[in-house]
Amino acid sequence: QVQLVQSGSELKKPGASVKVSCKASGYTFTSYALNWVRQAPGQGLEWMGWINTNTGNPTYAQGFSGRCVFSLDTSVSTAYLQISSLKAEDTAVYYCARDLYYFDYWGQGTLVTVSS
Amino acid sequence: SYVLTQPPSVSVAPGKTARITCGGNNIGSKSVHWYQQKPGQAPVLVIYYDRDRPSGIPERFSGSNSGNTATLTISRVEAGDEADYYCQVWDSSSDHRVFGGGTKLTVL
Numbered sequence: 001q002v003q004l005v006q007s008g009s010e011l012k013k014p015g016a017s018v019k020v021s022c023k024a025s026g027y028t029f030t031s032y033a034l035n036w037v038r039q040a041p042g043q044g045l046e047w048m049g050w051i052n053t054n055t056g057n058p059t060y061a062q063g064f065s066g067r068c069v070f071s072l073d074t075s076v077s078t079a080y081l082q083i084s085s086l087k088a089e090d091t092a093v094y095y096c097a098r099d100l101y102y103f104d105y106w107g108q109g110t111l112v113t114v115s116s
Numbered sequence: 117s118y119v120l121t122q123p124p125s126v127s128v129a130p131g132k133t134a135r136i137t138c139g140g141n142n143i144g145s146k147s148v149h150w151y152q153q154k155p156g157q158a159p160v161l162v163i164y165y166d167r168d169r170p171s172g173i174p175e176r177f178s179g180s181n182s183g184n185t186a187t188l189t190i191s192r193v194e195a196g197d198e199a200d201y202y203c204q205v206w207d208s209s210s211d212h213r214v215f216g217g218g219t220k221l222t223v224l
Contacts, residue, residue: 047212
């Protein structure tokens, strides 16, 4: 069965970086793009962008192209989200989701907390 | 960028019908997808391509899309349907995915 399993919760200080992983199983990794979605505490879903798992080419939503980087390791069917220069407002749950222009499978979410 | 507008909240009594709208400029020309999110859980796809249901989603969930409004309809609402619901489209002009702001469904 299709699964997206994300890495565990992170507590980071302002200015640090974080790397969240999303490991896919149950399907051919390079057959579907992967998206990243942010959900700040008590807020709605916010699309961050997607990565083409064939080419590695990322597309970022407005506001996420500066400090966010999407990457892949196709040898282990894993996508990564790295956020640098973390700020308190980056505190959120980050989800990966498989793409068919809609999101049919989601990871369980990774809570990133930024606090001094 | 394309904007989707949802009412912040909808309330309905058990057994009644809930309708959650998603407004957008000529949204009827796009495919709309809907997600249910319960507290502490990842979103779950409940409707895709305006009106298709993934396997495992009850027939009580249905969708429609025309003009400037798409609608998620939940018939015979149950307490377990209480959740946040989000609409989403693919904006072909930018190749971006877009979410609505979400609607909290309260079962009275």
